[in-house]
Amino acid sequence: xxxxxxxxxxxxxxxxxxxxxxxxxxxxxxxxxxxxxxxxxxxxxxxxxxxxxxxxxxxxxxxxxxxxxxxx
Amino acid sequence: xxxxxxxxxxxxxxxxxxxxxxxxxxxxxxxxxxxxxxxxxxxxxxxx
Amino acid sequence: xxxxxxxxxxxxxxxxxxxxxxxxxxxxxxxxxxxxxxxxxxxxxxxxxxxxxxxxxxxxxxxxxxxxxxxxxxxxxxxxxxxxxxxxxxxxxxxxxxxxxxxxxxxxxxxxxxxxxxxxxxxxxxxxxxxxxxxxxxxxxxxxxxxxxxxxxxxxxxxxxxxxxxxxxxxxxxxxxxxxxxxxxxxxxxxxxxxxxxxxxxxxxxxxxxxxxxxxxxxxxxxxxxxxxxxxxxxxxxxxxxxxxxxxxxxxxxxxxxxxxxxxxxxxxxxxxxxxxxxxxxxxxxxxxxxxxxxxxxxxxxxxxxxxxxxxxxxxxxxxxxxxxxxxxxxxxxxxxxxxxxxxxxxxxxxxxxxxxxxxxxxxxxxxxxxxxxxxxxxxxxxxxxxxxxxxxxxxxxxxxxxxxxxxxxxxxxxxxxxxxxxxxxxxxxxxxxxxxxxxxxxxxxxxxxxxxxxxxxxxxxxxxxxxxxxxxxxxxxxxxxxxxxxxxxxxxxxxxxxxxxxxxxxxxxxxxxxxxxxxxxxxxxxxxxxxxxxxxxxxxxxxxxxxxxxxxxxxxxxxxxxxxxxxxxxxxxxxxxxxxxxxxxxxxxxxxxxxxxxxxxxxxxxxxxxxxxxxxxxxxxxxxxxxxxxxxxxxxxxxxxxxxxxxxxxxxxxxxxxxxxxxxxxxxxxxxxxxxxxxxxxxxxxxxxxxxxxxxxxxxxxxxxxxxxxxxxxxxxxxxxxxxxxxxxxxxxxxxxxxxxxxxxxxxxxxxxxxxxxxxxxxxxxxxxxxxxxxxxxxxxxxxxxxxxxxxxxxxxxxxxxxxxxxx
Numbered sequence: 001x002x003x004x005x006x007x008x009x010x011x012x013x014x015x016x017x018x019x020x021x022x023x024x025x026x027x028x029x030x031x032x033x034x035x036x037x038x039x040x041x042x043x044x045x046x047x048x049x050x051x052x053x054x055x056x057x058x059x060x061x062x063x064x065x066x067x068x069x070x071x072x
Numbered sequence: 073x074x075x076x077x078x079x080x081x082x083x084x085x086x087x088x089x090x091x092x093x094x095x096x097x098x099x100x101x102x103x104x105x106x107x108x109x110x111x112x113x114x115x116x117x118x119x120x
Numbered sequence: 121x122x123x124x125x126x127x128x129x130x131x132x133x134x135x136x137x138x139x140x141x142x143x144x145x146x147x148x149x150x151x152x153x154x155x156x157x158x159x160x161x162x163x164x165x166x167x168x169x170x171x172x173x174x175x176x177x178x179x180x181x182x183x184x185x186x187x188x189x190x191x192x193x194x195x196x197x198x199x200x201x202x203x204x205x206x207x208x209x210x211x212x213x214x215x216x217x218x219x220x221x222x223x224x225x226x227x228x229x230x231x232x233x234x235x236x237x238x239x240x241x242x243x244x245x246x247x248x249x250x251x252x253x254x255x256x257x258x259x260x261x262x263x264x265x266x267x268x269x270x271x272x273x274x275x276x277x278x279x280x281x282x283x284x285x286x287x288x289x290x291x292x293x294x295x296x297x298x299x300x301x302x303x304x305x306x307x308x309x310x311x312x313x314x315x316x317x318x319x320x321x322x323x324x325x326x327x328x329x330x331x332x333x334x335x336x337x338x339x340x341x342x343x344x345x346x347x348x349x350x351x352x353x354x355x356x357x358x359x360x361x362x363x364x365x366x367x368x369x370x371x372x373x374x375x376x377x378x379x380x381x382x383x384x385x386x387x388x389x390x391x392x393x394x395x396x397x398x399x400x401x402x403x404x405x406x407x408x409x410x411x412x413x414x415x416x417x418x419x420x421x422x423x424x425x426x427x428x429x430x431x432x433x434x435x436x437x438x439x440x441x442x443x444x445x446x447x448x449x450x451x452x453x454x455x456x457x458x459x460x461x462x463x464x465x466x467x468x469x470x471x472x473x474x475x476x477x478x479x480x481x482x483x484x485x486x487x488x489x490x491x492x493x494x495x496x497x498x499x500x501x502x503x504x505x506x507x508x509x510x511x512x513x514x515x516x517x518x519x520x521x522x523x524x525x526x527x528x529x530x531x532x533x534x535x536x537x538x539x540x541x542x543x544x545x546x547x548x549x550x551x552x553x554x555x556x557x558x559x560x561x562x563x564x565x566x567x568x569x570x571x572x573x574x575x576x577x578x579x580x581x582x583x584x585x586x587x588x589x590x591x592x593x594x595x596x597x598x599x600x601x602x603x604x605x606x607x608x609x610x611x612x613x614x615x616x617x618x619x620x621x622x623x624x625x626x627x628x629x630x631x632x633x634x635x636x637x638x639x640x641x642x643x644x645x646x647x648x649x650x651x652x653x654x655x656x657x658x659x660x661x662x663x664x665x666x667x668x669x670x671x672x673x674x675x676x677x678x679x680x681x682x683x684x685x686x687x688x689x690x691x692x693x694x695x696x697x698x699x700x701x702x703x704x705x706x707x708x709x710x711x712x713x714x715x716x717x718x719x720x721x722x723x724x725x726x727x728x729x730x731x732x733x734x735x736x737x738x739x740x741x742x743x744x745x746x747x748x749x750x751x752x753x754x755x756x757x758x759x760x761x762x763x764x765x766x767x768x769x770x771x772x773x774x775x776x777x778x779x780x781x782x783x784x785x786x787x788x789x790x791x792x793x794x795x796x797x798x799x800x801x802x803x804x805x806x807x808x809x810x811x812x813x814x815x816x817x818x819x820x821x822x823x824x825x826x827x828x829x830x831x832x833x834x835x836x837x838x839x840x841x842x843x844x845x846x847x848x849x850x851x852x853x854x855x856x857x858x859x860x861x862x863x864x865x866x867x868x869x870x871x872x873x874x875x876x877x878x879x880x881x882x883x884x885x886x887x888x889x890x891x892x893x894x895x896x897x898x899x900x901x902x903x904x905x906x907x908x909x910x911x912x913x914x915x916x917x918x919x920x921x922x923x924x925x926x927x928x929x
Contacts, residue, residue, distance in 0.1 A: 025182070054215070
């Protein structure tokens with residue numbers, strides 16, 4: 001499933017990151033790698049704030065739709 | 073025009089000319105805040 | 121310095137690097153919070169170590185060669201051979217920070233890792249095992265708190281010691297002489313990848329410094345184009361290497377870069393399992409930041425909260441009894457003009473205080489004037505509104521008594537500080553300068569600069585407020601909130617960041633559009649970035665708020681709202697044209713934890729902006745006003761004109777040639793034209809020029825003159841003033857920003873398009889403000905009212921029409 005499908009409070013394990021090279025790389029550096037578990041802190045009209053390790057990363061819906069996850 | 077007037081006028085024009093020269097040379101003083109305006113410190117020269 | 125040691129300061133954004141830099145170098149650099157904009161390398165001398173230079177590098181997440189910050193940092197670390205690296209790591213966010221640390225460690229340079237924010241870590245009850253991390257990453261690891269100045273100098277000095285000793289650090293350092301020996305760097309990857317890396321290292325031996333060979337090999341494995349090019353690796357060399365890489369990719373079913381990234385995090389995870397013990401009590405619980413965000417990014421509350429904070433800012437800055445207005449009035453009417461009493465030193469003389477004595481004197485003057493003119497009644501008129509506030513009968517006795525009244529001497533009523541204007545005036549008189557030259561200085565040069573400087577309190581408050589919001593972390597949330605809003609209309613929040621930056625100055629705002637990869641989105645951002653009023657435009661707002669909208673302080677806040685509205689609506693309209701249609705870009709932004717900004721941080725942030733503005737007054741406004749004074753007081757044959765002959769001046773003629781352009785807007789006179797055009801030098805020049813050209817309106821102050829001026833050009837002065845303000849706020853920005861626009865667009869065609877668009881928007885808004893304002897004020901419906909409405913309909917259609925089916929990216 002896609003990260004975009006998750007709801008507030010859900011935890012998801014990253015399976016794969018799709019999308020443009022530049023975005024993938026940036027997300028990777030921020031911790032969006034296969035195996036990492038992220039928590040959805042807030043969703044807002046499709047945009048999301050995610051807790052990745054101890055940081056908070058905001059992504060828009062287009063980006064969230066490019067991230068494949070498994071629900072945890 | 074008397075002497076003091078002349079001096080004042082010259083002083084004013086000189087300062088104005090100096091200011092213009094400085095801006096042309098060093099760039100426009102920018103209001104830098106969290107970021108510096110341009111590549112080199114707080115002076116913007118033709119957007120460099 | 122001949123033997124200077126270079127220490128590189130590297131780390132993630134928001135890890136406290138710059139705070140540390142300031143602490144250890146005694147410097148006053150301010151923290152940049154926005155990705156893509158602070159690409160400055162700053163350096164400073166380490167305290168107490170004259171021979172050590174500390175280089176603060178931009179905050180980065182990784183050493184890839186793609187963003188400007190990364191490139192700058194990489195260049196420095198790889199090409200300029202720092203003697204040691206001081207890696208700052210945010211202790212409250214350790215895993216993500218270590219991603220960069222592993223890369224830095226692979227460079228093979230002596231390295232000290234300073235784990236910052238230990239005060240917070242301890243408070244949370246978490247524990248970090250430095251020894252284990254040190255062993256795994258083969259470098260020294262210490263804990264510090266840059267904020268509390270604990271351990272910062274020690275960490276720096278450790279780096280210096282390592283640099284001097286040329287050693288790598290703990291963890292079985294195997295260096296020390298012998299170029300043949302490989303440096304001691306962490307081995308982060310798995311079997312087959314390590315295998316490939318070893319092969320690559322063999323191929324590039326001799327081409328790179330031995331100590332960094334591993335880093336280079338990993339980069340080549342990731343197919344880093346810059347490294348491959350820099351090392352001059354030809355197709356032949358790469359062919360062999362490619363095979364190895366592809367083998368790995370096939371085996372692990374992923375691309376090389378992802379493999380590296382994943383394995384780094386695997387390594388970090390394993391390391392953290394061993395060395396990080398999070399306090400169970402707070403693990404996974406919402407942090408304070410989260411709780412604040414719950415409200416601040418709430419789907420319904422977010423935008424109102426943002427608008428409310430803007431209103432709070434403007435209320436403080438320009439509301440009638442707010443601090444901004446009080447200080448600005450003092451500056452304009454007293455400090456820069458005639459003078460003022462030091463607070464707490466005023467007292468009464470003969471039972472009257474200074475103000476009352478002045479009133480008495482004014483009455484006496486009016487009595488004298490009226491009697492000598494043969495009147496039977498005397499009156500006091502308000503300078504600014506013309507309202508008669510007092511009227512009384514006079515007779516000869518009253519006249520005789522009035523003649524005896526002396527002007528009160530302010531120094532008798534308290535400690536009097538003469539205003540700068542008064543001092544300048546008096547000084548010139550003392551040296552015997554002629555009236556004309558006096559006018560040049562007092563009305564022209566000084567007058568213009570004073571007009572602009574008088575509003576320093578207002579922009580100070582605005583800058584202070586913004587600095588606070590930025591430093592505490594709220595602005596990142598605003599970018600997120602606005603993205604949500606902008607996205608609904610096909611735009612991106614990434615474009616909004618430059619616009620927030622624009623609240624200080626439009627130039628970096630336009631330049632920040634560089635961070636947007638998508639060309640169309642970038643172009644659109646460049647066009648729209650300057651609609652949020654910048655610092656200089658704030659001066660215009662400040663002046664008009666003070667002169668025309670004292671009771672309506674919200675007009676000032678409205679200008680910000682209008683700016684944002686234009687960005688949204690303009691963006692929507694542009695997106696629907698074939699030049700900008702396309703998909704919405706991605707948006708990724710880190711939201712740093714909220715933290716209370718430090719007083720010194722906010723102060724420096726604010727002062728840096730303010731300083732630029734004040735210097736600008738001396739360097740730009742001053743000469744501009746001198747020039748304007750000359751073209752106002754000379755005619756085409758360069759004869760000096762008298763005060764009454766201003767209609768013959770050069771400026772009058774120049775202004776009149778284009779005044780027609782501004783007629784529908786309510787200020788179609790040579791003065792209005794001159795002021796608006798002069799704003800292209802610097803936006804705040806509009807206020808100074810207005811002050812100059814209105815000087816012969818006969819008012820008591822510059823402000824009164826300007827009010828009188830607008831009354832003279834329009835039957836609806838307040839609307840004309842509003843229209844003037846709106847026009848100058850929303851047409852193309854000052855020359856420098858325009859130059860940057862052309863530069864960032866990269867093409868003259870797009871540059872001109874941007875200018876045309878901005879001119880159109882500014883004009884239409886001003887037209888609406890004036891014409892529709894008149895309509896609602898009962899002034900009737902005219903030709904231009906109709907024009908305004910028609911244009912509005914067209915604009916509405918441009919915004920509301922159905923979407924084009926998206927073009928190619």
